Amino acid sequence: MSSLRQSVARRDGYKQAAQARRLNQQRTLAPHVLAATVVAEVAAPVVEMAAEHTFWVGNIVVARKETFYLVTSRFAGRCYLVANVHGEWCCSASEEAVASLMIERVQAHLAALELYQQEQQGVA
Secondary structure, rough: HHHHHHHOOOOHHHHHHHHHHHHHHOOOOHHHHHHEEEOOOOOOOOOEEEEOEEEEEOOEEEOOEEEEEEEEEOOOOOOEEEEEEOOOEEOOOOHHHHHHHHHHOOOOOOOOHHHHHHHHHHHH
């Protein structure tokens, strides 16, 4: 495992992501990770989206037109889903520690976005 970490390109983000995808293809991901993540090429750590239709991934069901967030995982090209369902944050991850981390990332993203919007209103 350490040889994989040492062999990943460190400087160019595009080359690093492409190389990480190739390395991920050579290893087998655990079934619970495959069930809880989706394949997505996203540029940001957290991306807000709206569901075009109802679907489920891992532990959550996302209803049509509901807002959800793609949160990049440590596996290149794979993302967890986080959604606020009936006022409660839910994550597609089955492991509590991973789910908590992904929810914290989304909440930090939303707090930063709100702060940015408040600053923009103060400037305008």
